[in-house]
Amino acid sequence: MTRSVFSHGRLAAAVAAAALVLAGCGGGGGQGDAQPAATSGSAVSVVNAGKLTLCTHLEYRPFEFRDESGKLVGFDIDIANMVAQGMGLAAEAEVVDVPFEQITSGAAMAAGRCDIGIAGMTITPERANAILFSDPYFDASQALIVKQGSGVTNLAQLKGRKLGVQTDTTGQIYAQDNAEANGYEIVVFEDLPTSVNAVKSGRVDAAINDNGVLFDFAKQNPDTEVVAEFNTGEHYGIGVRKDTGQALVAEVNKVLTAAREDGRYDESYKRWFGDLPQTGVEPAPGMTGAPTG
Structure with missing residues (x-):
């Protein structure tokens, strides 16, 4: 999904303000003030011991949505679970539903609500000023x-x-x-x-x-x-905290590469997308570097 663009100064201010609001109102159970817990399977720290916590914005089917039983499913959820398993964490990631701009601004990660943001989120220069992106995992x-x-x-x-x-x-x-x-x-x-x-x-x-x-x-x-x-x-990417996320994004990229090589990525892609209907693709008049959702 693509969302709004701020000037660099406004974006930095928005990130700081949103992080303070989230921490001040006890977002994520007060995790913004807590020290991250180390994983058992790697040197990377996570906000909740033994599990990967992801922030997303529901509903965005078929990337993240609730099925008829109420379970959170989708292509992004599959990818996040692959990352969790690859890091030696619990097989299913914990999902936190937040407004999309809290992911793209980095506020949710800065406040300790989640380790990664994955929400059908296009990589853009503006967003890359606020969060650290993984390698691309989906073209849109x-x-x-x-x-x-x-x-x-x-x-x-x-x-x-x-x-x-x-x-x-x-x-x-x-x-x-x-x-x-x-x-x-x-x-x-x-x-x-x-x-x-x-x-x-x-x-x-x-x-x-x-x-x-x-x-x-x-x-x-x-x-x-x-x-x-x-x-x-x-191109969609997975976002992590800008200032401390280098080790985590390296783990994410390792898993994305492995999943493409061993067939897990293709299996999930076919499950959720199959063969999309084809229509004539018009050349797009100049984009302005804006994000997609």
Whole structure:
């Protein structure tokens, strides 16, 4: 998922302020003041002894969401569990649901709420000023979803209409960058489910977000369809605390490499994505370095 961009000074201030708020209100059980506990399987420290704790932002199917039984599942959850197992920790990572901007700003990790942030998060220069990123683990682009049979197949056909976006995402930035040229009105939603369900209800005429989540939604909701992709060349990464995360990110990268080599990555990818429907991928008008969700 892609989210908002701050100037360097504002970003640093936001990280510091958010970290103080999280620690002050006892976020994560007061872990912000606690010394991290060392893992049993490596020299890397973790905030909760014996387990990997991850921050994410729900729901973002098929990356992180609750299944019918209420269990947290998804591609990102699989990846996080691979990292936990590779580090000799409990087989299932502990999940903390936080606002997306607390992950991209680094505030959640700085406050000791989690060890890693994994949330369909595009690597951008702005975010890399606040958190330390792993190697890329997923490629993404922006896509356009509409109601089946709407006749809309591109942004130009939305002139005078409403386009839904998820707040603080690269999809929002992409929509803003192209709004003047295409003449649509942007409607901002707090999360993915409300934005795509607004397409179903007719509240907006289309929505833009990362291609993986929109193809999944269209598969689950055949009264909608993905009609275009925009080749924005985005790559998801796992974020860790900027100042102290070097050893942890090295462990994460080791696991990502091993999982690709031994087939675990492909197995999980096929489980959640299979063969995505193909649409014509339009060259994207210039991106501004904005994040995706």
